[in-house]
Amino acid sequence: MKKLLTIAGSDSCGGAGIQADLKTFSAHGVFGMSVITAVTVQNTQGVFGVQDISPDIIQRQIEVIFDDISVDAVKIGMVSKTETIKTIAETLSKYSIQNLVVDPVMVSKSGFHLLQLEAKEALITHLLPMATVVTPNLPEAEVITGLEINTLEDMKKAAHIIYKMGPKYVLVKGGHLEDEAVDILYDGTVFTYYNSPRIDTKNTHGTGCTLSSAIASNLGKGLSIVEAIEKAKNYITIAIENSFSIGKGVGPTHHFYELYKKAGLL
Numbered sequence: 265m266k267k268l269l270t271i272a273g274s275d276s277c278g279g280a281g282i283q284a285d286l287k288t289f290s291a292h293g294v295f296g297m298s299v300i301t302a303v304t305v306q307n308t309q310g311v312f313g314v315q316d317i318s319p320d321i322i323q324r325q326i327e328v329i330f331d332d333i334s335v336d337a338v339k340i341g342m343v344s345k346t347e348t349i350k351t352i353a354e355t356l357s358k359y360s361i362q363n364l365v366v367d368p369v370m371v372s373k374s375g376f377h378l379l380q381l382e383a384k385e386a387l388i389t390h391l392l393p394m395a396t397v398v399t400p401n402l403p404e405a406e407v408i409t410g411l412e413i414n415t416l417e418d419m420k421k422a423a424h425i426i427y428k429m430g431p432k433y434v435l436v437k438g439g440h441l442e443d444e445a446v447d448i449l450y451d452g453t454v455f456t457y458y459n460s461p462r463i464d465t466k467n468t469h470g471t472g473c474t475l476s477s478a479i480a481s482n483l484g485k486g487l488s489i490v491e492a493i494e495k496a497k498n499y500i501t502i503a504i505e506n507s508f509s510i511g512k513g514v515g516p517t518h519h520f521y522e523l524y525k526k527a528g529l530l
């Protein structure tokens with residue numbers, strides 16, 4: 265069985281973060297492991313607090329996994345602050361990582377800063393160059409590049425700038441566009457488009473976490489980057505189509521193995 269690691273924050277309501285990652289891994293039939301970087305106080309209505317995990321404990325969680333288990337792919341999500349980012353980058357650099365998906369989580373849908381503002385530079389300097397693929401949404405791509413992004417042409421320009429920062433591939437996600445949900449992959453030469461109709465729902469909590477974990481699962485299984493994202497895009501589309509309300513705010517996406525098996529994704 266393939267073994268996947270997520271390095272991310274905990275979401276107490278289970279829709280995003282570590283919890284969404286592990287559900288996505290399970291739905292993909294891979295074995296999920298976790299290094300928790302921060303614990304958020306979160307429900308469907310917002311994020312109300314954060315407790316960062318100490319760098320020493322983050323480092324040791326990573327070390328005990330890699331010293332014992334061969335890891336087929338790693339996904340990085342919420343990294344909170346500069347010290348956390350440096351610890352993760354330094355510790356991972358001691359190991360040979362096959363596939364690394366970096367989701368540059370910055371601000372939750374409810375507007376909470378999951379990445380401290382001053383940590384942006386550390387993320388760009390230390391994590392982006394290590395990534396197989398980095399998956400910014402539009403607001404994240406704007407912060408990383410300094411561009412204003414409204415159109416597919418803007419997304420391509422942003423992908424080009426982010427590519428120069430060192431990752432092997434860049435996927436700019438279009439969940440925040442007005443019409444179709446178009447994601448664009450850039451490999452330094454060619455742009456590949458992943459289109460889906462916009463699903464009319466308020467329940468999109470954890471979409472970015474789910475997509476990046478699905479990509480990591482598929483890369484870990486040995487798929488090419490283009491296939492890994494194609495299957496992950498189909499997965500997130502079905503997950504959003506089947507999303508549901510569990511509270512008063514933004515509900516989570518669905519992770520149900522049988523649903524994806526029936527769609528031929530697993």
Ligand SMILES: Nc1ncnc2c1ncn2[C@@H]1O[C@H](COP(=O)(O)OP(=O)(O)O)[C@@H](O)[C@H]1O
Binds near residue numbers: 401460462471473475
């Ligand atoms: N309403 C929607 N309908 C269809 N696809 C969506 C919708 N919202 C987001 N997506 C897709 O979900 C994935 C996550 O994108 P996005 O929401 O931009 O990320 P984030 O959660 O990081 O803000 C992308 O593949 C995007 O195209």
Ligand SMILES: Cc1ncc(COP(=O)(O)OP(=O)(O)O)c(N)n1
Binds near residue numbers: 306
């Ligand atoms: C602990 C934690 N990590 C990441 C996020 C952001 O997740 P995302 O998939 O971008 O979903 P929304 O916040 O946009 O719903 C999070 N909320 N919590």
